Amino acid sequence: MQDNPLEQLANTLNSDMRSVDKLIVSYMQSDVPLIPKLAEYLISAGGKRIRPLLTLASTAMFDGDMSKSYYLAAAVEFIHSATLLHDDVVDKSDERRGKKTANLVFGNQASVLVGDFLFSKSFQMMVESGSLELLKILSNASAIIAQGEVLQLSTTNDISTNMPAYLEVIEGKTAALFAASCEVGAVISDQDNATITAMRDYGMLLGTAFQIIDDALDYSADQEKLGKEIGDDFREGKMTAPTIFALENASDDEREFWQRTLGYKDQTDTDFGKAMELIARHNALEKTIDLAKDYALKSTQNLDILPDSEIKSLLCDITDYTITRSF
Secondary structure, three states: OOOOHHHHHHHHOHHHHHHHHHHHHHHOOOOOOHHHHHHHHHHOOOOOOHHHHHHHHHHHOOOOOHHHHHHHHHHHHHHHHHHHHHHHHHHOOOEEOOEEOHHHHHOHHHHHHHHHHHHHHHHHHHHOOOOHHHHHHHHHHHHHHHHHHHHHHHHOOOOOOOHHHHHHHHHHHHHHHHHHHHHHHHHHOOOOHHHHHHHHHHHHHHHHHHHHHHHHHOOOOOHHHHOOOOOHHHHHOOOOHHHHHHHHOOOHHHHHHHHHHHHOOOOOOOHHHHHHHHHHHOOHHHHHHHHHHHHHHHHHHHHHHOOOOHHHHHHHHHHHHHHHOOO
């Protein structure tokens, strides 16, 4: 396996990604100067571009119409970028991908409104596909993402949150867009229902594994290497796999600690260190990684029905890379 199959996939689809980037630049233009300025600030920060890559890959793998795929890949990136802008306002985040967040630089109002602009532009690009089915897939994903974010609000600061509730949150806020990104490529390519379902399920399970690992990294990663501030989930009182596992067999004193810090958000400077100790005591990170591995394995199994190809091999490698990144 290559060290970074995402980079290898990006190299394989380099000319296609350049076409997508041109569309992104074109569609974020506006007569209101602040809109392209803020949008460019966010998008130029980089990131893995995994979602549009999945759309291009799932189209190219079946020799589908790449010109339609460009619009859908750009739409997927705009949906993702819009959610990032909104999330950072809700979470009061200060850093993303090693840079100050857009809301910190431009203000919360501008970030929310430009996020709305990107959402609206994503729908314009969906229409360019000329397919009601594709529009339905991505518009449904957008609605599910919003529901997932609202659902997360209801679990935040609630230490009684269990694993099924947590998984429902991340399947909505993260995995749904991964699923749609893969599904639309198969639909463009006129694949049969079994193949379309396999690609959708691959994306859903990959996205779930991806988010579970992201949540683990918040309690374990090097901040500079990860490109965002660690401990954000703890400070915000979010219930994620590491804390849910740590709470499963927590003592009364430990449960009181979690209730104070996550439930009431009454935190001191040393509490994050204590949280890390408790997570280590209950092997919560190892359990979290094992959970992600299970989803990654199931994700790859969905590709078994597809003929072998370079892109299929890279998609399989990406599931492994998702688990090992930054650990």
